[in-house]
Amino acid sequence: MSIKVPFSELKETAKKAFLNLGLSEEKAELCATIHTESSADGVESHGMNRIPRFAEYVQQGLIDVNAEPELVSAKGACENYDGHMGVGVVNAVFCADRAAELAKEHGIGLVALKNTTHWMRGGAYAWRMAYKGYFGISWINTESCMPMWGSDEASVGNNPFCMAIPREKGPIVVDMAMSQYAYGKLGVYRLAGKELPYPGGFDKDGNLTSDPGAIEESKRILPTGYWKGSSLSIALDLAAAMLANGRTGLDMDLANEGSCGGCCQIFIAINPYLFGEKDATQAKLDARVAAADAAHPLDPKHPVRCPGESTIARREASMRDGVTVDEQIYAQIQQLAAGDLNVTDIASK
Amino acid sequence: MSIKVPFSELKETAKKAFLNLGLSEEKAELCATIHTESSADGVESHGMNRIPRFAEYVQQGLIDVNAEPELVSAKGACENYDGHMGVGVVNAVFCADRAAELAKEHGIGLVALKNTTHWMRGGAYAWRMAYKGYFGISWINTESCMPMWGSDEASVGNNPFCMAIPREKGPIVVDMAMSQYAYGKLGVYRLAGKELPYPGGFDKDGNLTSDPGAIEESKRILPTGYWKGSSLSIALDLAAAMLANGRTGLDMDLANEGSCGGCCQIFIAINPYLFGEKDATQAKLDARVAAADAAHPLDPKHPVRCPGESTIARREASMRDGVTVDEQIYAQIQQLAAGDLNVTDIASK
Numbered sequence: 001m002s003i004k005v006p007f008s009e010l011k012e013t014a015k016k017a018f019l020n021l022g023l024s025e026e027k028a029e030l031c032a033t034i035h036t037e038s039s040a041d042g043v044e045s046h047g048m049n050r051i052p053r054f055a056e057y058v059q060q061g062l063i064d065v066n067a068e069p070e071l072v073s074a075k076g077a078c079e080n081y082d083g084h085m086g087v088g089v090v091n092a093v094f095c096a097d098r099a100a101e102l103a104k105e106h107g108i109g110l111v112a113l114k115n116t117t118h119w120m121r122g123g124a125y126a127w128r129m130a131y132k133g134y135f136g137i138s139w140i141n142t143e144s145c146m147p148m149w150g151s152d153e154a155s156v157g158n159n160p161f162c163m164a165i166p167r168e169k170g171p172i173v174v175d176m177a178m179s180q181y182a183y184g185k186l187g188v189y190r191l192a193g194k195e196l197p198y199p200g201g202f203d204k205d206g207n208l209t210s211d212p213g214a215i216e217e218s219k220r221i222l223p224t225g226y227w228k229g230s231s232l233s234i235a236l237d238l239a240a241a242m243l244a245n246g247r248t249g250l251d252m253d254l255a256n257e258g259s260c261g262g263c264c265q266i267f268i269a270i271n272p273y274l275f276g277e278k279d280a281t282q283a284k285l286d287a288r289v290a291a292a293d294a295a296h297p298l299d300p301k302h303p304v305r306c307p308g309e310s311t312i313a314r315r316e317a318s319m320r321d322g323v324t325v326d327e328q329i330y331a332q333i334q335q336l337a338a339g340d341l342n343v344t345d346i347a348s349k
Numbered sequence: 350m351s352i353k354v355p356f357s358e359l360k361e362t363a364k365k366a367f368l369n370l371g372l373s374e375e376k377a378e379l380c381a382t383i384h385t386e387s388s389a390d391g392v393e394s395h396g397m398n399r400i401p402r403f404a405e406y407v408q409q410g411l412i413d414v415n416a417e418p419e420l421v422s423a424k425g426a427c428e429n430y431d432g433h434m435g436v437g438v439v440n441a442v443f444c445a446d447r448a449a450e451l452a453k454e455h456g457i458g459l460v461a462l463k464n465t466t467h468w469m470r471g472g473a474y475a476w477r478m479a480y481k482g483y484f485g486i487s488w489i490n491t492e493s494c495m496p497m498w499g500s501d502e503a504s505v506g507n508n509p510f511c512m513a514i515p516r517e518k519g520p521i522v523v524d525m526a527m528s529q530y531a532y533g534k535l536g537v538y539r540l541a542g543k544e545l546p547y548p549g550g551f552d553k554d555g556n557l558t559s560d561p562g563a564i565e566e567s568k569r570i571l572p573t574g575y576w577k578g579s580s581l582s583i584a585l586d587l588a589a590a591m592l593a594n595g596r597t598g599l600d601m602d603l604a605n606e607g608s609c610g611g612c613c614q615i616f617i618a619i620n621p622y623l624f625g626e627k628d629a630t631q632a633k634l635d636a637r638v639a640a641a642d643a644a645h646p647l648d649p650k651h652p653v654r655c656p657g658e659s660t661i662a663r664r665e666a667s668m669r670d671g672v673t674v675d676e677q678i679y680a681q682i683q684q685l686a687a688g689d690l691n692v693t694d695i696a697s698k
Contacts, residue, residue: 073624076456077426080624107425108617110457112624135588148644148653155644155653165587174584176577198557198575199548206647208547224574226547228525231656234641235523238514238634239484245625248637268457268617275422275429275461276594285587288597292583295497295504298555304497304504307580 004322005330010048011036017051017336021058022065027090034089038121039325040318041311045184046121048325049347052332053259054118056345062258063087063117069094072114072245077106080245083116085262089124091116092138092265096125099269100132107274111267114246118260123175125267126164127308130171134269136164141237142260143252146179146221149230152202154219157249158182159236164308166272168282172289173308178233180222184347186212240264353671354679359397360385366400366685370407371414376439383438387470388674389667390660394533395470397674398696401681402608403467405694411607412436412466418443421463421594426455429594432465434611438473440465441487441614445474448618449481456623460616463595467609472524474616475513479520483618485513490586491609492601495528495570498579501551503568506598507531508585513657515621517631521638522657527582529571533696535561589613 005013011032018028038047057063067086071079079098083091095111102109119125119140129136142157158179165172181200189196190212199208201215201222208222215221223229241248244264247255255262273281295304318324332343354362360381367377387396406412416435420428428447432440444460451458468474468489478485491506507528514521530549538545539561548557550564550571557571564570572578590597593613596604604611622630644653667673681692 075620075623076454078456078619078623105425106455107427108457108459110619135591148641148655150647150651150653151644152647153645155641163581163584163588165584165591172584172587174577174580176574176581180574180577224577225525225529228523228529228573231523232512232525234637234655235512235514235521238521238637239512241633241637242484242514242621242625242630243619243623245630248633250637250640251633253640270427270459270592271424272591274424274427274592276591281591281594284597284600285591288583288587288590288599291599291602292497292504295500296502298499298501302499304499306497306583 001327002324003327003330005325006322007036007040007319010039010323010325013333013337014048014051017055017333020336020339020341021055023087027065027087030093031087031089034093034124035120036323038124040315040323042314043121043123044324044326045182045347048329048333050118050120051336052329052343052347053345055336055341055343057117057258059341060258062261069113077102077108078110078112081111081113083113085115085117085257088117088119088260092119092125093128095265095267096128096136096138096269097132099136099267100129100134103134103269103271108268108270110243112240112244113265113267114244115262116265117258117263119265121175122160122177123162123164123173126162126175127171127173129267129269130164130166130173133166133272135166135272136162137268138162138266139236139240140260140265141240141247141249141252141263144249145183146223146230146233148234149223149227152218152220156230156233157237159233159240161232161236165285167285167289169286170312171308172306173311176224178224178229178236180224180229183216183221186216186221190216240266350676351673352676352679354674355671356385356389356668359388359672359674362682362686363397363400366404366682369685369688369690370404372436376414376436379442380436380438383442383469383473385672387473389664389672391663392470392472393673393675394531394696397678397682399467399469400685401678401692401696402694404685404690404692406466406607408690409607411610418462426451426457427459427461430460430462432462434464434466434606437466437468437609441468441474442477444614444616445477445485445487445618446481448485448616449478449483452483452618452620457617457619459592461589461593462614462616463593464611465614466607466612468614470524471509471526472511472513472522475511475524476520476522478616478618479513479515479522482515482621484515484621485511486617487511487615488585488589489609489614490589490596490598490601490612493598494532495572495579495582497583498572498576501567501569505579505582506586508582508589508598510581510585514634516634516638518635519661520657521655522660525573527573527578527585529573529578532565532570535565535570539565589615
């Protein structure tokens with residue numbers, strides 16, 4: 001079902017697909033890189049798997065491949081861009097880079113982006129800020145897909161929140177949606193005939209359950225940390241719409257322009273060595289990470305790892321052995337690359 | 350066991366206690382206000398209940414009541430303060446206010462505080478920034494009290510993260526520790542002979558459990574959202590120590606100077622109307638909150654509420670009916686107010 005494809009081959013195929021969808025050379029190169037990197041890092045769900053849906057959205061007019069992010073206003077260390085429903089990855093990369101540039105000048109930089117489209121792997125932009133040498137925070141608001149705590153109907157987004165600490169030995173990166181599991185993950189477990197490792201929602205009778213099919217049926221997916229994830233998610237939604245002067249999750253529900261259609265995204269970059277000397281700071285971070293990793297493991301075969309460390313190990317394996325991609329997805333991307341745009345989004349079905 | 354005391358009486362009693370512990374008039378007034386407000390808001394655990402432990406810490410020399418926050422360095426929209434192991438509440442209020450002042454000038458402001466002590470209720474400073482009209486983010490790093498995901502020994506802090514959105518109708522405020530339940534909460538349930546409402550940790554055999562005593566025994570408290578809370582917590586620790594040029598959780602473990610002794614705290618304030626007009630922004634936030642609150646409730650007697658809304662209702666009840674305080678705790682505070690400083694921290698035992 002899954003095959004391994006060399007990174008460069010996968011990226012070139014994806015790039016041809018993006019070019020055939022009308023993206024410029026520069027945008028196609030960037031999107032192909034980001035999508036392939038996401039799959040190489042083990043985030044297939046928001047890497048290669050998303051290209052067919054992207055193709056659908058472009059053809060449905062939900063994404064304008066020719067739009068460019070436009071500066072609406074700038075104040076102090078803060079800038080506001082209108083994404084004009086352009087390619088989400090392109091807009092988000094632009095804004096993450098601007099946040100880093102603002103941080104270079106002001107110590108901290110904030111970019112608030114509105115009217116953009118799905119940024120695919122949320123963590124991509126925090127990783128990017130960290131590799132540029134900045135502490136990065138980013139989040140997005142989405143259409144409603146999860147019940148607020150105390151409700152049984154979808155009433156808030158899963159609004160991923162990301163944070164990356166730059167480190168010479170590799171960034172420490174958090175990339176977390178406010179739902180405990182994505183619906184895509186539930187489908188993967190259900191099709192494999194497996195229970196979730198931990199409860200992921202409620203069944204239609206209101207019992208906490210690890211049965212993925214029962215959660216898909218009730219649509220009562222569990223917020224990360226019960227009431228906590230529900231609370232943080234509505235706050236992230238409000239904050240994003242407020243700062244970017246754009247759509248809330250409610251506005252997106254009403255507009256109904258696809259997943260994350262017209263969403264807001266926030267990018268904050270901070271110079272990590274404003275007050276500490278670089279070498280000493282790096283040594284301190286390394287000591288903290290090493291201590292966490294040395295915590296007594298439940299299973300000696302699975303030592304503790306800080307977030308991001310396993311991603312880098314996975315990436316190295318992908319570069320060495322090829323990037324894992326679903327055979328059917330790769331066939332679809334090859335089809336797009338050959339100029340046949342008639343694909344359907346199988347990954348989220 | 351619990352009694353209700355008028356806000357002003359409780360605050361005046363607390364103030365006398367703080368004065369007797371050596372705090373200046375100004376610091377005693379501030380600390381009494383914050384601790385009483387926390388109890389009035391329903392956060393007794395970090396309000397009145399913490400005063401006996403604070404008294405212990407002062408007498409043990411873990412808190413220097415005469416220390417003042419000192420500006421170490423300022424760059425662009427960012428400032429770094431040394432708390433000199435002073436009163437945590439005093440240092441944190443000062444830094445939250447400075448962040449708001451920096452945001453007034455630069456659109457966004459960052460204050461990174463090091464060498465400070467326990468800030469009591471984490472959300473107090475986000476609430477404060479919101480009432481000053483700013484979007485506030487704050488977090489702290491703590492000594493290790495929770496296992497990293499995949500471990501069975503305490504290896505990371507519970508590092509609360511707070512976020513507040515200013516709203517004319519009352520701020521929306523998240524105040525969340527990275528452990529699903531505090532140890533204090535486990536004790537409350539155990540003493541009441543109750544199960545936790547949802548699983549809160551693992552028993553000594555590694556089974557997920559809602560039995561508070563079994564978790565206290567194993568010390569395997571559950572991170573908020575399983576692996577997610579563990580990941581965010583280590584990232585918040587690293588980020589706080591990096592930005593403030595201060596101690597990591599590991600450094601605190603080694604120094605062993607009490608709960609949050611020598612910790613770092615981060616305060617970010619942002620002008621919420623940088624890019625949107627105030628009335629339109631407020632109307633948009635209100636519409637989003639109203640839609641979330643209107644989500645179909647599981648129980649019609651418990652409508653959905655966004656975080657912070659119930660707190661305000663609780664506060665209003667406290668101002669009307671008196672603030673709920675544990676009888677023994679109040680006796681201790683009265684004892685301190687009468688000049689007898691020989692109290693012990695019963696709340697966390």
